[in-house]
Amino acid sequence: MPTNYIVNNKDLVLITGSNGFIGSSVVENLLKLGYANLRCFVRPSSNLMKLESILRNYPQARVEILAGNLLSREDCTKAVKETAVIYHLAAGIEKTFPGSYMNSVVTTRNLLEAALGTGRLVRFVNVSSFAVYSNWNIRRGDLLDETCEVESHPMERAEAYAYAKLKQDQLVMDYGKKDGLPYVIVRPGAVYGPGTRSLTARVGIDTFGVFFHLGGGNQIPLTYVENCANAIVLAGIQPGVEGEVFNIVDDDLPSSRTLLRLYKKRGKSFRSIYVPYSIFYLLCWLWERYSKWSQGQLPPTFNRRRCATYWKGNLYSNRKLKDRLGWKPGVSFAEASRRYFEFVKEIA
Amino acid sequence: MLKVAIIGCGKIADQHAQQIVHLPGCSIVAVCDREELMAKQLQQRFGIADSFANAQEMMQRTPPDVVHITTPPQTHYAVGKLCLEAGCHIYVEKPFTMNYSEAEELIRLAARKGLKLTVGHNAQFSHAANQMRKLVADGYLGGAPVHMESYYCYDLGDPAYAKALLGDSYHWIRNLPGGLLQNTISHGISKIAEFLQGDAPHVIAHGFTSQMLRSVGETEIVDELRVVIDDGNATAYFTFSTQMRPSLHMLRIYGPKRGLIMDETQQTLIKFRGARYKSYLEQFLPQWSFAKQYAESALGNMKKFVKADFQSEYGMRFLIREFYHSIVENAPVPIPYREIRLTSRIMDEIFAQLSSQKIHKESSTERALVQHS
Numbered sequence: 001m002p003t004n005y006i007v008n009n010k011d012l013v014l015i016t017g018s019n020g021f022i023g024s025s026v027v028e029n030l031l032k033l034g035y036a037n038l039r040c041f042v043r044p045s046s047n048l049m050k051l052e053s054i055l056r057n058y059p060q061a062r063v064e065i066l067a068g069n070l071l072s073r074e075d076c077t078k079a080v081k082e083t084a085v086i087y088h089l090a091a092g093i094e095k096t097f098p099g100s101y102m103n104s105v106v107t108t109r110n111l112l113e114a115a116l117g118t119g120r121l122v123r124f125v126n127v128s129s130f131a132v133y134s135n136w137n138i139r140r141g142d143l144l145d146e147t148c149e150v151e152s153h154p155m156e157r158a159e160a161y162a163y164a165k166l167k168q169d170q171l172v173m174d175y176g177k178k179d180g181l182p183y184v185i186v187r188p189g190a191v192y193g194p195g196t197r198s199l200t201a202r203v204g205i206d207t208f209g210v211f212f213h214l215g216g217g218n219q220i221p222l223t224y225v226e227n228c229a230n231a232i233v234l235a236g237i238q239p240g241v242e243g244e245v246f247n248i249v250d251d252d253l254p255s256s257r258t259l260l261r262l263y264k265k266r267g268k269s270f271r272s273i274y275v276p277y278s279i280f281y282l283l284c285w286l287w288e289r290y291s292k293w294s295q296g297q298l299p300p301t302f303n304r305r306r307c308a309t310y311w312k313g314n315l316y317s318n319r320k321l322k323d324r325l326g327w328k329p330g331v332s333f334a335e336a337s338r339r340y341f342e343f344v345k346e347i348a
Numbered sequence: 349m350l351k352v353a354i355i356g357c358g359k360i361a362d363q364h365a366q367q368i369v370h371l372p373g374c375s376i377v378a379v380c381d382r383e384e385l386m387a388k389q390l391q392q393r394f395g396i397a398d399s400f401a402n403a404q405e406m407m408q409r410t411p412p413d414v415v416h417i418t419t420p421p422q423t424h425y426a427v428g429k430l431c432l433e434a435g436c437h438i439y440v441e442k443p444f445t446m447n448y449s450e451a452e453e454l455i456r457l458a459a460r461k462g463l464k465l466t467v468g469h470n471a472q473f474s475h476a477a478n479q480m481r482k483l484v485a486d487g488y489l490g491g492a493p494v495h496m497e498s499y500y501c502y503d504l505g506d507p508a509y510a511k512a513l514l515g516d517s518y519h520w521i522r523n524l525p526g527g528l529l530q531n532t533i534s535h536g537i538s539k540i541a542e543f544l545q546g547d548a549p550h551v552i553a554h555g556f557t558s559q560m561l562r563s564v565g566e567t568e569i570v571d572e573l574r575v576v577i578d579d580g581n582a583t584a585y586f587t588f589s590t591q592m593r594p595s596l597h598m599l600r601i602y603g604p605k606r607g608l609i610m611d612e613t614q615q616t617l618i619k620f621r622g623a624r625y626k627s628y629l630e631q632f633l634p635q636w637s638f639a640k641q642y643a644e645s646a647l648g649n650m651k652k653f654v655k656a657d658f659q660s661e662y663g664m665r666f667l668i669r670e671f672y673h674s675i676v677e678n679a680p681v682p683i684p685y686r687e688i689r690l691t692s693r694i695m696d697e698i699f700a701q702l703s704s705q706k707i708h709k710e711s712s713t714e715r716a717l718v719q720h721s
Contacts, residue, residue, distance in 0.1 A: 296366060
């Protein structure tokens with residue numbers, strides 16, 4: 001373990017959402033790096049099989065599994081006790097705006113209030129998402145990086161998850177300004193790996209039994225789960241990055257067309273219909289208009305902002321991640337996709 | 349302009365706000381939630397002027413005409429009382445209150461104050477339900493209802509809900525005396541209550557935990573319920589199930605001459621004639637009548653869709669509009685208070701019986717264990 005990290009291997013590290021797809025990989029990554037004092041916060045209903053199988057490989061590590069609900073301030077107080085670093089991955093993936101908001105923003109507020117009260121916190125890593133960005137004012141093919149604007153019209157995009165994550169990021173930044181919270185925000189792109197059952201929506205959507213390929217030749221901001229977890233871990237321990245935002249994408253990003261072809265060939269075969277961006281954008285505009293005219297008879301699920309966010313097509317960079325966190329993707333796209341497609345084939 | 353406020357800014361509050369903003373002659377002036385962040389998110393998303401974390405403060409600073417109470421059921425009585433005492437009409441989400449006596453108190457308080465109240469039994473105001481009500485009122489059944497069958501199913505397969513409910517032993521639903529049932533069955537019970545004539549029906553209830561829940565280690569939540577109701581004039585069966593498929597939301601109502609079947613999910617109302625055709629014609633002809641009715645229903649639904657009159661929450665919008673109309677025009681409320689009382693009374697009886705069944709079951713198990721040891 002390099003000596004310049006802000007915490008040593010005996011400091012207590014809390015991981016919320018530690019049993020999730022990314023969370024369990026973060027736990028494994030921390031253990032691999034030698035962090036031997038972890039507290040894994042899980043939902044009471046969680047199936048802990050995956051997490052427990054990881055922990056079995058590190059019998060010497062002191063890992064506490066704490067079941068609770070971040071909506072409970074009492075549970076948050078228990079969770080943050082003595083912690084030096086918090087990796088906050090627990091997220092509210094719900095369809096409704098209030099549900100998503102409550103399980104992302106209210107939970108984060110509870111956690112932050114509790115954490116700041118301990119006086120021991122040296123880093124709070126807020127795991128956000130690419131979904132918070134807006135490419136509305138960026139041209140097709142331009143670079144979308146950490147300097148780009150976040151969504152300013154989340155309600156028009158009608159995406160509860162993006163709205164909640166946006167508000168969660170704002171809350172964390174506010175605590176940074178107001179209370180000096182030593183935070184880092186990480187925004188993973190489309191995380192994939194064994195465990196991801198479907199293709200990212202950036203490739204297309206499966207609806208009414210048909211897969212519409214909407215990504216065309218767009219670059220897909222993929223990040224393999226282990227690479228992503230490693231970037232998240234580094235965000236919690238590297239010095240001098242407080243208040244920074246990092247996008248997480250791998251090297252060798254494939255195009256949507258390539259990814260779909262590989263998926264069908266090596267994972268699961270299915271029929272797809274290609275719909276050019278301009279046509280889909282027009283359909284989204286019509287849907288949006290109809291939704292408004294009909295007073296919500298059809299919800300504005302398809303709309304121009306959402307269409308642009310997912311299928312307009314931009315380029316992505318991991319420059320900042322490499323420069324500031326010293327991150328390198330440990331698993332190449334060739335290897336990562338091989339593992340992923342094997343999983344897809346198995347479940348198919 | 350009717351000034352509206354919402355207390356409780358969770359998931360259901362969103363649905364209320366979405367309907368209210370499309371109604372003329374009213375405006376949401378404030379929202380309130382004990383969790384300030386939740387109040388603020390609703391305020392910001394719907395462009396509402398004020399948000400509060402304290403209901404009393406809201407009443408004083410932005411006195412509304414109507415308050416929608418969308419808090420957890422345990423608080424309906426207290427919040428409803430507070431609003432009525434502050435001079436506001438109330439629209440209370442279902443279940444109206446925790447029990448009959450609370451319901452009665454709120455109704456009396458409203459009457460004393462010259463205010464109106466209603467409960468969010470919006471499923472009774474869908475297109476099909478409204479059509480059924482009209483046919484029954486016009487005498488289609490050929491007399492008072494003889495028997496009813498109400499199905500209200502709940503698909504626990506919805507991972508978000510099941511996860512929240514099963515995963516959190518502190519979930520507010522678990523703290524309701526009637527558990528999951530208390531939060532859901534009033535939709536199905538109120539449909540029966542609407543057509544019952546007596547005020548104190550005899551109720552026989554049987555509830556149990558489904559095999560599916562037992563297989564995941566859940567033993568406390570009763571998610572299957574069968575009820576027989578008899579008011580001396582008419583009888584009814586009520587079925588609540590999380591497991592049966594199709595997951596029905598349906599009311600069958602039979603009179604002395606004819607019957608009606610209302611399928612809430614498909615928005616279809618089918619008429620059944622009581623008389624029979626002669627001989628084999630009974631096996632050849634009625635099917636054509638049903639085919640015609642289903643075809644007409646499909647076309648009718650499409651027509652409403654084209655006219656943008658088929659919103660998924662049409663019933664809620666209709667009920668809110670009618671309730672506001674009753675306030676502004678001093679007209680009768682859309683849901684008679686007798687029906688609210690009767691629904692509460694039937695639910696009380698169901699939960700009392702389920703509770704005694706549970707006690708009986710536990711003591712039987714204890715006895716069996718003692719004998720065994």
